[in-house]
Amino acid sequence: MEIWINPACSKCRSAVQLLDAEGAEYTVRRYLEEVPSPDEIRAVLDRLGLEPWDITRTQEADAKELGLKEWPREAGSRERWISALAGHPKLIQRPIITADDGTAVVARTDEAVRDAIQR
Numbered sequence: 001m002e003i004w005i006n007p008a009c010s011k012c013r014s015a016v017q018l019l020d021a022e023g024a025e026y027t028v029r030r031y032l033e034e035v036p037s038p039d040e041i042r043a044v045l046d047r048l049g050l051e052p053w054d055i056t057r058t059q060e061a062d063a064k065e066l067g068l069k070e071w072p073r074e075a076g077s078r079e080r081w082i083s084a085l086a087g088h089p090k091l092i093q094r095p096i097i098t099a100d101d102g103t104a105v106v107a108r109t110d111e112a113v114r115d116a117i118q119r
Contacts (some may be wrong), residue, residue: 001026047104052081055093
């Protein structure tokens, strides 16, 4: 199991604390420092069952600068979104846990973290 975190994020810190409390084995990826490649983002999206716009933090300054709210949310624009996430990792929703069963969750709640542990 791996968790993508930004240590400055309270939801990330809470998720890590819960993983520790539950005795889960996991690795931490500080995704702002170890930026995921477009291929890694595609793989996580597949595991999540989501599209890139579903995990984009559209309120971030970078998102506003890029005008993401106006970008089409359709298959033909998918690669453009993935490139934006790879180029601006702060836009990636967090924390994301990749579970041992091959799935992943956006772990913004305790329930989502526990769900990932049970997978």
